[in-house]
Amino acid sequence: MKFRDIVTRSRSYRRFDTSFRLDDGQLADLVELACYVPSSRNLQPLKYVAVSNSESCADVFGCLSWAGYLTDWHGPVEHERPAAYLVMLCDLEIASGAACDSGIAAQTILLGATSMGLGGCIVASVERDRLRSVLGIPDRFAIEFVLALGKPVEAVVIDQMREEGDVRYYRDAHGIHHVPKRTIEEVLQQFR
Structure with a gap:
C-alpha cells in the first residue's frame, strides 16, 4: 500500500467489529512504532497502557465520550466497541508536558494500525480521574489521549470542503460517516 493510501484511509473510526480481538503482540508493535518518532528535546516522555481484555475494555469505554458533533449518538453500541485501547x-x-510528541506518536500509531488493516480513533474527551482509578495509573503520569483500536465496520469518506464551509463531520441517511477536509488550494498559502 502506498503511503498516500495509508494516510487517506487512516480516518477516525468509531465503530468496530468487537469479535475481532487484537493481541498483545499487535499492540506492542504499534507502540514500538512510537518509540522511533521525533520527540521534543528527545526526552521521550510518552508511556502507554495496553488494554485488550473484554472486561478492561468495557471499563475504559465507560470513561470516554464519543463524536461530539454527532449529538444524537452516544458512542458505539456494545457489539461495535473497540477491541483494544492504548x-x-x-x-x-x-517532562512537564508532552509538547508535540503526543500528536506525532498518536498519528504514527494510527497509520501503523491502518497498514495492518485496522483502524482507530484518538479520543481526547476522557474522564481522566475515573480512568486513572480504573487502570491504577500513578499520579506521576498525565493522561494524554486514549487510542481506540479495532477492525472498522463503518465507511468513512473524505469530502472536499468549500472555502468557508462547515468542518463538522456527519453521518448520512445510509450511515456513511462524512469528514469535510479543506482543499490543497485553500491550505497551501503564498504571500509573495
Whole structure:
C-alpha cells in the first residue's frame, strides 16, 4: 500500500467489529512504532497502557465520550466497541508536558494500525480521574489521549470542503460517516 493510501484511509473510526480481538503482540508493535518518532528535546516522555481484555475494555469505554458533533449518538453500541485501547501517558518525571510528541506518536500509531488493516480513533474527551482509578495509573503520569483500536465496520469518506464551509463531520441517511477536509488550494498559502 502506498503511503498516500495509508494516510487517506487512516480516518477516525468509531465503530468496530468487537469479535475481532487484537493481541498483545499487535499492540506492542504499534507502540514500538512510537518509540522511533521525533520527540521534543528527545526526552521521550510518552508511556502507554495496553488494554485488550473484554472486561478492561468495557471499563475504559465507560470513561470516554464519543463524536461530539454527532449529538444524537452516544458512542458505539456494545457489539461495535473497540477491541483494544492504548492509553497514552506523559511521564511527568521526565517532562512537564508532552509538547508535540503526543500528536506525532498518536498519528504514527494510527497509520501503523491502518497498514495492518485496522483502524482507530484518538479520543481526547476522557474522564481522566475515573480512568486513572480504573487502570491504577500513578499520579506521576498525565493522561494524554486514549487510542481506540479495532477492525472498522463503518465507511468513512473524505469530502472536499468549500472555502468557508462547515468542518463538522456527519453521518448520512445510509450511515456513511462524512469528514469535510479543506482543499490543497485553500491550505497551501503564498504571500509573495
